[in-house]
Amino acid sequence: MIDIFDDVSTVTMGIISIYALLWTIPGVIISIVISMGSYQHIIFLDKQLAKDLDKLYDSNGQMRNPLFTTIANRYHKYCILYPFIRDRATTGSVKFKVFMWLNSLGFWCWIIGLVFMLFS
Numbered sequence: 726m727i728d729i730f731d732d733v734s735t736v737t738m739g740i741i742s743i744y745a746l747l748w749t750i751p752g753v754i755i756s757i758v759i760s761m762g763s764y765q766h767i768i769f770l771d772k773q774l775a776k777d778l779d780k781l782y783d784s785n786g787q788m789r790n791p792l793f794t795t796i797a798n799r800y801h802k803y804c805i806l807y808p809f810i811r812d813r814a815t816t817g818s819v820k821f822k823v824f825m826w827l828n829s830l831g832f833w834c835w836i837i838g839l840v841f842m843l844f845s
Contacts (some may be wrong), residue, residue, distance in 0.1 A: 734837040738841060741834045748831035755828065760797035764788065767796045773814040773821070774803045805836070 756806070759766045768788075771781055781799075782787055805812075807829040 738838070741838055745831065745834035745838055748827070750833065751826060752831045756797055756800060757836045759800045760793040764791065764796075767800060769804055770800060773816055774810055776806070776810075776813070801832065808833075 759770075766804060771778060775781055804825065807825045811822075811825070814825075
């Protein structure tokens with residue numbers, strides 16, 4: 726019985742590891758594009774997923790802290806929390822949902838993999 730559990734655990738971690746590695750390059754590129762590219766990407770994500778836009782934007786609609794590190798941090802938080810905050814999104818776009826789920830899965834694969842390595 727323990728051998729079956731070990732086999733299932735090995736296969737599961739293998740699948741998680743493969744997805745995490747395959748996702749890494751596109752994930753890094755997407756993160757760079759969102760954080761250092763046009764503000765339109767993070768503005769759209771903020772409008773869809775932010776709890777309180779007043780904390781992120783001033784009364785004129787300008788971003789309070791437009792540093793690329795702050796934008797990347799917000800994007801990463803949205804990706805990690807997406808399974809829990811997906812109901813905030815007002816868009817019905819399938820492309821947006823697939824994009825966020827794939828990136829969320831990529832972040833969670835890394836988190837699960839690192840936690841598994843620490844405790845095994």
